[in-house]
Amino acid sequence: MQLQAVHRVYFLGIGGIGMSGLARYFLREGRQVAGYDRTPTPLTRALEAEGAQICYEASTALIPEPFQKAGGTLVVYTPAVPQTHPGFAFFNAGGFEVLKRAQVLGMISEATRCLAVAGTHGKTTTSCILAHLLKEAGMDVLAFLGGVSEDFGSNFLMEGTEFSVVEADEYDRSFLWLTPEVACVTSMDADHLDIYGSGAALTEAFGAFAGRVRPGGRLVVRNGLPLKGITYGIGDDSQYCIENLRTEDGHYCFDIRTPDRTYRSVRFSKPGRHNLLNGLAAFTMAVQVAAQPDRLVEALATFKGVERRFSYKLRSEHLIFIDDYAHHPTEIDAVYEAIREMHPGREILAVFQPHLFSRTRDFGPEFARSLSRFDRVWLLDIYPAREEPLEGITSEWLLGQIENPRKRRVEKGQLIDEIRAAAPEILLTIGAGDIGLEVEAIKDALSHANEYE
Incomplete structure (x- = not known):
């Protein structure tokens, strides 16, 4: 089916962060949009306000009547929804x-000049910075x-459709559906071993992704990764390199050396060297297609951030509350x-709420080492997402490996x-x-607690 022939789109798992973006695209394109998800969330409520019809019960009887006709209806699904969901049998039959x-x-971005960000860490922040730079x-x-x-x-x-910025997700080899003009690989740490089986197989998949760059396109890679491309890094021999790094008034200030020139006194406000690298990756990608690189430098200074990526929720003399999406030991180390x-x-x-039984099992010792570095560490129960429990893999099992006397498991309801x-x-x-x-x-509770007033 060509997308031009699509009049209606039904999403199985419409509330996911990636799925909801596609739903918004089709709504903006004037198509009818409906879908299923397990529970209402701020994202699903926003989609409903924008015109999507959403049901929260796994019943095919609740699929809106127009979406029960195959002609002109596209069904989109995410691996987060189990194949046992009755919608799969209904639509396939x-x-x-x-x-x-x-x-x-992949179909949408193929018609654009696609810039795709891949990597086991940093995809979302880099993509958000990149979109901000291009817009500005x-x-x-x-x-x-x-x-x-x-x-x-x-x-x-959606400010136009000449360029697209997409995350190239390695999970389930999803990024192999993309054909970018400019691609970036930020990191290649072992992850998703439930899909790949080994770090070597994951590395091989990233190599295949690099091979999908369009003829005449460019691959940007963090210095030190086993891929050939335009390199970026901090204080090294990268082609795009941050130099003279310092902090001023809570911001980073630095120079960016490129093959053509050096940009002086660049400012960036997101904390952490990992975020500096994300910003540099986005700049390196953007400068490959932008006619006015000086505007990109100015835009780096105005980037606000991404929700749940080192997000300051409270910041006072008595309490700092930071929230972050980190769910891999390398990411936890970066936040620390x-x-x-x-x-x-x-x-x-x-x-910390561990995410997936398989990831907790595969990286138990690494999680324990990363979490042990904090002064106090509390664990919630493992969030299963798409998985069934694995025997013996629990938060108590992980807690037992953490070498920190001030550790404990906490019930979410008592948190x-x-x-x-x-x-x-x-x-x-x-x-x-x-x-x-x-x-x-x-945040609400702490904002009103006497001990923090």
Whole structure:
């Protein structure tokens, strides 16, 4: 089916961050949009306000009547929805066109000058920075983001369709549906071993992604990765390199050396060396297609951030509350180091919700080492997402490996009371599960707690 022939789009898993971006695209294109998800969330409520019809029960009887006709209806699904969902049997038996989210994203971006960001860490922040840079440079950009940009207040941007910014997700080899003009690989740490089986197989998939860059296109890679391309890094021999790095008034200030010139006194406000690298990756990609690179430099200084990516929720003399999506040991290390750099000497209470039984099993010792670095560490139960439990793999199992005397498991329902009683100097909530839905309630409670007034 050609997308031009699509009149209606039904999403199985419409509330996912990637799926909701596609839903917004089709709504903007004037198509009818409906879908299923398990529970209402701020994203699904926003989609309903924008015109989508959403049901929260796994019943085919609730599929709106127009979407029960195969002609002109496209069905999009995410691997997060189990194949046992009755919608799959209904749509497949009815002769509908049923495609993965990644396939549809590939079809949309193929008609644009696509800039795709891949990597086991940093995709979302880099993509959001890149979309911001292109927009501020006055370019026609369409962006599908894996997080809510604080600059746009959305995970979707449509200022035109000449350029597209997309996340090239390695999960389920989704990024192999893309054909970018400019591609970037930020990192290649072992992850998603439930899909790949080994780090070597993951590395091979990234190589295949690099091979999908269009003829005449460009591949941007962090210096040190085993791929050939335009390199970027901090204080090394990269082609695009941050030099003379310093902090001024809570911001980073630095120079960017490129093959053509050096940009002096560039400013960037997101804490952490990992975020500096994300900003440099986005700049390196943008400068390959932008006619006015000086505007890109100015835009780096105005980037606000991404929700749940080192997001300051409270910042007072008595309490700092930071929320982050980190769900891999390398990401947790990066957040820890950013806090220590920006807030030296202050005690950190980290509340972590492990994401996936398989990831917890595969990286148990690494998680334990990363989490042990905090002054206090609390674990919530593992968020299963798409998985069934694995025997013996629990938060108690992970807790037993953490070498920190101030560790404990906490029930999510008791979390706010426990945090208030603990009175931390710095509170950090981390994880990719539904811990993110607790953040505003935690912020609210702490904002009104006497001990923080």
